[in-house]
Amino acid sequence: MGGIEEQVTGVNKCSLSSTPKENGTMTSLSSDAVINLDIGDPTLFQSYWSKIGDKCTIAFSGCQSISYFANTKNLCWFLEPELEEQIKRMHRVVGNAAVEDHHIVVGTGSTHLIHAALFALCPPDGPEPTSVVCAAPYYSCYPEATDFLRSGLYKWAGDAQTFDKDGPYLEIVTSPNNPDGTIREAIVKGVQEKLIHDLAYYWPQYTPITCCAHYDVMLFTASKCTGHAGSRIGWALVKDKDVARKMTKFIEVTTIGVSKEAQLRTAKILGVISDSCLHPGSNNFFEYGRRRMAGRWEKLREVMGRGKLFSLPEYPQEYCLFTGEYSESQPGFAWMKCNENIEDFEKFLRGHKILARNGSRFGSDPRHVRASMLCTGEEFKLFIERTCLETEERLLQNKPSRDSL
Ligand SMILES: Cc1ncc(COP(=O)(O)O)c(C=O)c1O
Numbered sequence: 001m002g003g004i005e006e007q008v009t010g011v012n013k014c015s016l017s018s019t020p021k022e023n024g025t026m027t028s029l030s031s032d033a034v035i036n037l038d039i040g041d042p043t044l045f046q047s048y049w050s051k052i053g054d055k056c057t058i059a060f061s062g063c064q065s066i067s068y069f070a071n072t073k074n075l076c077w078f079l080e081p082e083l084e085e086q087i088k089r090m091h092r093v094v095g096n097a098a099v100e101d102h103h104i105v106v107g108t109g110s111t112h113l114i115h116a117a118l119f120a121l122c123p124p125d126g127p128e129p130t131s132v133v134c135a136a137p138y139y140s141c142y143p144e145a146t147d148f149l150r151s152g153l154y155k156w157a158g159d160a161q162t163f164d165k166d167g168p169y170l171e172i173v174t175s176p177n178n179p180d181g182t183i184r185e186a187i188v189k190g191v192q193e194k195l196i197h198d199l200a201y202y203w204p205q206y207t208p209i210t211c212c213a214h215y216d217v218m219l220f221t222a223s224k225c226t227g228h229a230g231s232r233i234g235w236a237l238v239k240d241k242d243v244a245r246k247m248t249k250f251i252e253v254t255t256i257g258v259s260k261e262a263q264l265r266t267a268k269i270l271g272v273i274s275d276s277c278l279h280p281g282s283n284n285f286f287e288y289g290r291r292r293m294a295g296r297w298e299k300l301r302e303v304m305g306r307g308k309l310f311s312l313p314e315y316p317q318e319y320c321l322f323t324g325e326y327s328e329s330q331p332g333f334a335w336m337k338c339n340e341n342i343e344d345f346e347k348f349l350r351g352h353k354i355l356a357r358n359g360s361r362f363g364s365d366p367r368h369v370r371a372s373m374l375c376t377g378e379e380f381k382l383f384i385e386r387t388c389l390e391t392e393e394r395l396l397q398n399k400p401s402r403d404s405l
Contacts, residue, residue, distance in 0.1 A: 028378070034353045035379045037371040040178070040332055044296075044374045045227025048288050058268050065260035075241065076248045078257030079106045086270035087220075087235055093274045094286070095321050096202050098214040102237035103244035106258050107251055110200060110221035110234030114145050114172075115254070117217050117236065120246035121170055121194040122153040130194075131157035131169040135187055136363030137335070139178040139198070143363075159363050160187050168192040173215075176201040179362050179370035180313055181331025183207065200224045205289025207329040208320030216240060222266050224332060226273060226285075227374075233258070233266040286322065293330035296373050299384055300334055307391040311337045334371045345369045352386045 029035070049056065070080045083106060088099045107113035122130040132146045136159040146156040157163055160171050173195060175184040186195055197215040201207065203225050218237040223229035238244040251257065273285045304310045315329040336356070338345040344366045346358040359368025371383070 029382060031382070032353065033382065034355060035375070035382050036355045037375055037379065037383060038355045038357045040224075040372045040374050042223060042227040042229055042332070042374040043376045044292055044380075045289065046376070048283070048285060049227070051283065052272065055272050056265075056269050058265055060261060060264075065264070068257055070257075070260065070263070075103055075244055076105045078251070079104060080260060080263040080267060083233075083235075083263045083267040083270075086267040086274070090270045090274050091237075093277050094204060094209060095212050096204075096209045097199065097218055097220070097237055098212055099237060102218075102239055103241060105236040105238055105244055105247045105251070106263060107234045107236065108255060108258050108262075109223060109229075109232040110198070110219045110236075111141065111145065112232075112251065112255070112258075113219050113234050113236045113247065114142070114196070114198070116247040116250035117196045117219070117243075118146065118151075118154050118170065119250045120243045121196070121217070123168065124153060126153075126168060128167075129153055129155040131155065131163065131165055131167070132172065133157050133160040133163045133169060133188065134172040134174065134363075135160040135184065137177070137179050137359065137368070138172070138363050139174055140357065140361040142172055163188055168194070170194040170196065172196045172198055174198040174200070176207045176329055176331055178331075179333050179357070180335035181207075181315065181329050181333065182313070183210075183329070201332055203289075204286040204320060204322045205293050206331055208318040208327050209322040210318050210320070212321075217243065222269070226266070226269050228266065228269060231262045231266050233262050290323070290327075290330070293332075293373065296380060297330045300373070300387070303384055303388045303391060304336075306388075308339050309391055310387070311339055330373075332372070332374050334373055336369050336371060338367050338369075342367070352390060354383060354386055 068078065070078050084104050087104055091097045091099045105113065105116065107116060118132065129152055132154050134142050143156040146154060154170065157165070157169065163169065169188065169190065169192065171186050171188050171193060173184050173186050175197065176182065177184050178201065186193070195216060197213065197218045199213060199218050200221050201224055202213060216239045219234060221234040222231055236247060238247060276282050276285045301312060304312055313335055317326045317328050319326050336345070338348065342348045346356055346366065346369050349356050349369060354371070356369035356371040358366055359370070360366050362370065
């Protein structure tokens with residue numbers, strides 16, 4: 001598998017200590033291209049799936065999967081039984097979430113399920129909309145998703161750490177967190193609390209699996225698990241039957257179900273991943289993902305460690321139940337802090353043709369940015385080159401002159 005790792009060699013003035021290779025990647029970006037690390041498009045995983053070849057290929061005949069219905073006996077009547085089975089199997093193989101006493105609701109990406117969960121968990125007859133909070137820095141799409149339709153059921157109330165209003169509220173707990181990769185628990189803890197656990201990144205390529213999560217509402221997405229963001233498949237594991245029923249109702253009313261082609265393709269892919277974990281020597285997907293992420297983090301830390309211009313969060317070593325080893329998190333995003341006198345870090349990086357998301361979008365400050373670590377090998381190579389150049393130039397500028405020595 002070493003052959004499909006990433007190659008970041010000959011990086012201008014930098015000589016990086018580890019130089020694993022990524023073969024078969026087309027070089028199409030010019031050296032002065034703008035690189036977009038603003039979005040978390042998981043193209044990093046493309047090379048794994050290229051190597052897998054036809055194992056995941058499925059074909060549909062014209063007469064197949066025509067009905068709206070997938071399983072009328074299931075509470076979530078549009079959930080394909082094959083997808084349900086493969087979701088359960090994969091959670092059992094990885095050990096990251098309890099499936100035995102949970103209902104599965106499928107959505108068009110977990111974005112759809114965030115809306116469905118807000119709808120299902122916020123009482124329809126409250127005197128005012130339920131406050132929705134999340135500890136800052138929070139995933140920038142939560143405020144937008146919460147307030148987009150100006151619902152009478154819920155409204156965005158910002159940072160959970162400063163929330164002190166009486167009455168019902170809903171806290172979204174993202175763990176590992178987007179943007180900063182930290183492992184989180186609910187913080188408000190009031191009697192009238194409802195929780196959504198967004199576990200999009202609770203997979204071994206990003207973080208050690210330290211327990212089998214067993215929360216009331218847990219959201220997962222193929223986008224971050226397998227890298228198939230374009231299939232738009234997410235799933236919720238929901239303990240309470242009524243909540244699962246209401247979420248299903250939301251999806252029924254908004255989209256009358258979820259594409260069967262996408263569900264069956266995802267089922268196939270999840271099956272291939274579970275097989276890869278269970279059969280030694282068959283390119284374990286999560287091992288591959290871990291190595292790729294580890295390689296990227298190592299390079300980024302090495303470059304950042306050369307100067308004091310930027311800094312990154314540190315993550316503790318934890319025992320991973322899946323790998324049986326101690327390791328630290330290697331999140332899908334780099335939450336970068338600028339330590340110099342630069343007010344708007346995003347703007348500064350834009351000047352270096354790196355697009356990253358401004359910290360203020362996450363309820364934090366503009367001295368932070370979030371940069372995707374899930375980009376293509378080429379984009380990552382340019383990211384490292386430019387960061388490296390900037391760090392070295394600053395070092396040279398700040399270097400004491402001979403006279404002052
Ligand atoms: C924490 C988190 N939740 C949910 C999503 C949405 O994922 P999906 O592509 O399934 O809509 C993302 C996407 O970046 C995310 O980072």
